[in-house]
Amino acid sequence: MIKDSELILRPDGSIYHLHLLPGQVAETIITVGDPERVKAVSDRFDSIELRVEAREFVTHTGELNGKRLTVISTGIGTDNVDIVMNELDALFNIDLTTRVPKEELTQLNFVRLGTSGAFQADLPLGSFLLSEAALAMDGLLPFYLHSGEPDHAAITLQEHLEDAGVRLPVPPLIVRPELPSFLEQSDLPRGLTMTAAGFYAPQGRSLRLASGLSPALLTALRSWRHDDLRLTNIEMETSGIYGLATALGHRAASISTLLANRAEGTFHKEPARAVEALITKGLQLITEG
Numbered sequence: 001m002i003k004d005s006e007l008i009l010r011p012d013g014s015i016y017h018l019h020l021l022p023g024q025v026a027e028t029i030i031t032v033g034d035p036e037r038v039k040a041v042s043d044r045f046d047s048i049e050l051r052v053e054a055r056e057f058v059t060h061t062g063e064l065n066g067k068r069l070t071v072i073s074t075g076i077g078t079d080n081v082d083i084v085m086n087e088l089d090a091l092f093n094i095d096l097t098t099r100v101p102k103e104e105l106t107q108l109n110f111v112r113l114g115t116s117g118a119f120q121a122d123l124p125l126g127s128f129l130l131s132e133a134a135l136a137m138d139g140l141l142p143f144y145l146h147s148g149e150p151d152h153a154a155i156t157l158q159e160h161l162e163d164a165g166v167r168l169p170v171p172p173l174i175v176r177p178e179l180p181s182f183l184e185q186s187d188l189p190r191g192l193t194m195t196a197a198g199f200y201a202p203q204g205r206s207l208r209l210a211s212g213l214s215p216a217l218l219t220a221l222r223s224w225r226h227d228d229l230r231l232t233n234i235e236m237e238t239s240g241i242y243g244l245a246t247a248l249g250h251r252a253a254s255i256s257t258l259l260a261n262r263a264e265g266t267f268h269k270e271p272a273r274a275v276e277a278l279i280t281k282g283l284q285l286i287t288e289g
């Protein structure tokens with residue numbers, strides 16, 4: 001039995017941060033960083049059965065083309081992702097009355113629809129990218145006990161960085177999820193996504209404070225290749241979603257629209273339009289894929 005201090009429920013029985021009850025969440029879950037993007041997604045639904053708001057976690061559940069969907073905002077960063085993934089999983093896979101994990105587990109499909117910065121010069125602003133795997137540069141996943149071998153890509157990245165005489169501030173950890181079946185055959189371009197612990201120095205940005213990610217490290221990261229993959233983009237949630245979804249037995253995908261090009265120093269002139277296009281594409285893939 002999981003203690004009151006570990007699995008925290010509100011007086012109405014809802015889970016602590018998300019304020020959600022079992023049954024209120026669909027098995028296909030769209031995550032977005034920005035709470036305002038939740039409405040932008042659910043505005044496209046045919047019907048909405050639930051709207052709940054708690055801190056940065058806004059949740060809408062409804063139906064589109066006969067498919068029940070939940071869209072939830074994580075807010076920014078993998079610290080929030082830790083809460084969202086654990087609490088959503090608990091709503092399905094822990095009996096909240098007996099406080100015991102269920103014998104029969106429900107596998108969920110997570111699809112993140114997010115914004116991100118392109119890391120390679122040739123990736124156009126406003127283009128979409130499906131993260132095949134994520135490089136965790138944020139620090140959440142080492143707090144979970146891991147089993148299994150490290151992803152082979154992480155070993156080749158480590159060797160590549162050593163050859164260049166540079167190293168990441170955190171040991172390279174690459175997480176590769178099982179994609180939801182409706183995305184396995186999608187025509188989206190694929191890449192490896194870096195998940196950072198912040199927006200400025202952790203992504204190599206220097207305003208008044210200089211980033212510790214050196215030009216030599218950035219060059220080495222840009223030039224690394226693994227099979228036909230390379231580091232394509234950088235954002236702040238995907239490795240947490242991928243790592244925890246995989247550990248909990250769920251499927252996950254992260255689709256980004258590229259708002260910045262960090263190699264070129266450019267930013268999308270109409271970011272809202274880019275996000276609308278991402279929502280259109282994402283919902284099409286989820287309901288028709």
Ligand SMILES: O=P(O)(O)O[C@H]1O[C@H](CO)[C@@H](O)[C@H]1O
Nearest residue numbers: 032033034076114115235236
């Ligand atoms: O647009 P969202 O989904 O919030 O994602 C990206 O945008 C935020 C930073 O501006 C971070 O959350 C990053 O991951």
Ligand SMILES: O=c1cc[nH]c(=O)[nH]1
Nearest residue numbers: 115116117235236260
């Ligand atoms: O450069 C970017 C753009 C969007 N989100 C990020 O985290 N980084």
